[in-house]
Amino acid sequence: MAKKYTPEQAEKWGWEELVASIGAPAGYIFISIGLALVLLLKPIGWVYLIIGIVSTLVMYFVMDPKLRAVSDEYERRQAEFLKHVESISKWEGKDE
Incomplete structure (x- = not known):
């Protein structure tokens, strides 16, 4: 489950999204x-609570690597954009 994804791989839907779409409502x-x-004070409540916590943890560990890959790519693009905006606002990069 702790797989490294490229941003392109993370954008594609697969079994991870199926697990998350079932696990999220089940966990809640x-x-x-x-x-x-x-x-x-019903003892069966503890069983349901444990099932919900396990479902939430499974969903987290399945989806987290994909979300991190997408987030890292977004942060990289944002840094490039901010650098570009800063160079434009300082009138850099233009031949005078």
């Missing part, structure tokens, strides 16, 4: 139901 639902049942 199980955590919500589990917490409610724990507050009502």
Whole structure:
């Protein structure tokens, strides 16, 4: 799961997005139901709470490498753009 992605690979949809699209709602639902049942002192609430936490962790570890690759590429492009804007605003790079 700890795979390195290039920005181009991270943009393509695959099994990771399927896991995330199933895991995210499942995690929220199980955590919500589990917490409610724990507050009502029902022992099954702990099971639901643990399932929700595990679902959330799986989703995080599956999607995080792809999100980091996209984020790193965005930061690189943003730095290039800011450098370009700064050079234009200082009138650099133009032949006088």
